Amino acid sequence: MENSDVSTASTTTTPVVFTGKAGEFFGIWLVNILLSIVTLGIYSAWAKVRTLQYFYGNTSIDNHNFSYLATPMQILKGRILAVILFAVYTLTTQFLPMVGLAVIVAVLFLMPWLINQSLRFNSRMTSYRNVRFAFKGSYGYALLYFIILPILSVFTLYLLLPWALKKMDEYIYSNLSYGDKPLKTNISAVEYYSTSLIVLGVSIMFGVAVSIAVGAGAVAGGMSDGLNLDSLMSFAGVIMLVVYLILISVISAIYRARIRNHIFNNTEIEGLTTFTSKVSVSEYAMLLFVNTLAIVFTLGLAYPWTAIRQSAYLASVTELEIVDGAQAVLDTMEEQQSSFAEEAAEVFDVDIALT
C-alpha cells in the first residue's frame, strides 16, 4: 500500500510460511544442550548450525525454503577467537584497570570491523533458491553509526539516539543484497522518534501507576497491624517482578513491532518484491509476556516452544508482494562469483561472536 509508487506492475501477495514444530525442536534443543555440556561447550558450534538450519529450513516463501550454509567448524573458529577476545578484555579490565582502559579503546575501534564481519558472514550464509544474500559495508560508516553516534547521543541527553538507531538500521538494510539485487530501503527518522516517545510515555505511566499502587499498599499495610511486614514485603517483591516483566514485554513489543513494520513496509528489492509486516503491538506484547512466564515457570524448558511460537507469529504477519515478472528475473539471476571467491579467501571467514 505504502509502496504503490514503487512499481506499476501487478503483484502477487505471497505469505511467509513457517512450519517448525515445538515438539520437533524440543528434541534438537535438548540434545544440543546435553552434548554442549558434555563436550564443555565445543558442541555448541554444531548446536548453533543445527538450530539455524531447523529454523531456516522451516521458513519458506512460494514453496522454496531458506538455507543456512555455515559449517560448524567456521562457527567454532569464530567462537574461539571471540573467547580469546572476551577473556583478554575482561581479564585486563578486571585485573589491570590501567591497561584495561587501553584495551577498551582498542575494542571500540575493533567493534565496527567485527560488526561488518558478522553481518557479511551471516548474510553470505543465508541462501534462498540457491542464491546467497550479501552484505557490503564500510569500516568508516560502521564506526560512525555504531560507535560515534551513540557516544555523541549521550552528550545530547539521548536526543540523538533515535536518529542513531535509524542510521544503524538503514546502514544494515541498504547494504544488503539478494544475489546481485540490492535491497532499497527508505525509512524515516520520524518513526524512530515517535516510537521512542511512546516507549518513554508508557514507561512513565507504568512508573506512576506503580508508585500509586505501592503508596496505597503501604497505607493499607500501615492500617492493618495484623499483617506481618516481612511477608508483605516479599509479596510486594513478587508483584514488582511481574509488573517489571509486563513493562519489559510491552515496551519491547512496541519498539520491535513498530520498527519492524516500518522497515519491512519501506524496503524493496527492485524488480522483484516489496515487503509487508503487520505485527500488532498488543498481540506481540502478549506473546512476549506469555513466553517469559513460560520460561520462568518451567525453568527454561519451555524455551523451544517459545522460540517456535515467536517465529510462527512473525512469519504469519509477514507478506511479500512479488512482482509478476519476477520469475524471469529470478531465472537469469546469478550469484556474484567474483566477490564471493574474494571474500572466501579472507583469513577471518568467520563470525567472531560468542552466540
Added chain:
Amino acid sequence: MTMIQGTYYYPASSKAEQAELLVKEGVAQLFLVEKQLDYSASSLKISSSIPGVAQEVVFEDGGKFVAADSKARIHAKPSMLERLESHKPLIAFSIVGVPLLLWFCFAVVMPRMAAASVVLVPDAVSETMGEQAFDIIEELMLKPSELAQERQQQVKQQWQSALTSLNLSPEKFVLHVYRSDYFGANAFALPNGTVVITDDLLNRLEDNPDAVLAILLHEIGHVQQQHSLRLIAQSVSNAIVLAMIFGDIDGIGEIIIGSGSTLVQNAFSRDMEREADNYALEQLVALGKPTTAFADAMSSFSELKKQSNADVLQYLSTHPEIQERIDNALKFNKE
C-alpha cells in the same frame, strides 16, 4: 535406495525445476525435465539430517537439490544425531538430566577449575592488580583518617604482632586506616595483601581490639585463599559458557539467564565469606584469642544493619546471614 522427489536449482542461480534424485552404488542420478545428470556420490555435499528439515544436496558444479518431503533421507540409515534428537526416552531423561548436569557444571566443575587455575596466576599479576585497584579506590572513595595517631598506631601494632605470630610477610600485608563515606563501617582486602579498615568501624569496636583483629584476619583469609581472582575467573568462564550454550535466547530470556547467573555468583561469594570466616577463626585460635571475638564483631554489624530474618532474601545476598556467621563462630569455640 528410493527415488527422492524435490526441487533442483541450477548452479549459482535461482532457476528452479522439479527433479528426482537417486543415489545408488556410488552414483547419484539426477532426473530433470529434459535431461539426466550423473555425479559420483562421493562428490555430493549432503546437508546434515535434522528432524523436520528437508535434506539438501549440493553438487560439485554448484547445482542444488532440495527434497520435497522433510522426512526423505538420502542415506537409508539415519544419522546418530538425528536418532538422538527424536529418541523419546533420551528426551525424557534430558528433562531431568540437563538441569542436573547444568548444576553440576556451574556449582562443582567451574568453581574447581577456577580454584585450580588461579594458583597458576603469577604473584606479579595480583600485585599489579591490587596496586591499580587501590589507586582508583583511594582516589575516589577514601579520605585521610581522622582518628587520633595513638589509636591508629595501636591498631597497626596489633596487626604487626599478629603477622609476626602467624608467620605472614609484613611486606605483603599492609594495613591502611581511612575515613570513607562510601564504605561506612567496613574493612576490605585487595589481592596484593593491602587491607583497608575504616574510621567508623574502628570507632564502633573501640573497646574490643580482639573483634578488630578477628575482622582483619577475615580479610587476610580472602587474600590467602585468592578469593578475588577466583571470583573473576569464575564470572568470566560462567559468562562464556552461558553465552555459548544459551546464546540463541534473546531479549527477556537473556535477563532471566543474567539474573540466574548473578544468583549463582552470589552463592559463590557467600561460600567465600564462610571460608574467610573459618580462616579467621582458626587463626584466632592459633593466636590464643577467644573465637567469641569474631561473634562480637558480627553482632556489631547486626546492630548496625538491623537485619530482618527474611529467608527469601538469602539467595539475593552476597554475604551469609549474620546470625548464621555468629552461630558458626560460637560453634567453632566449642570444638
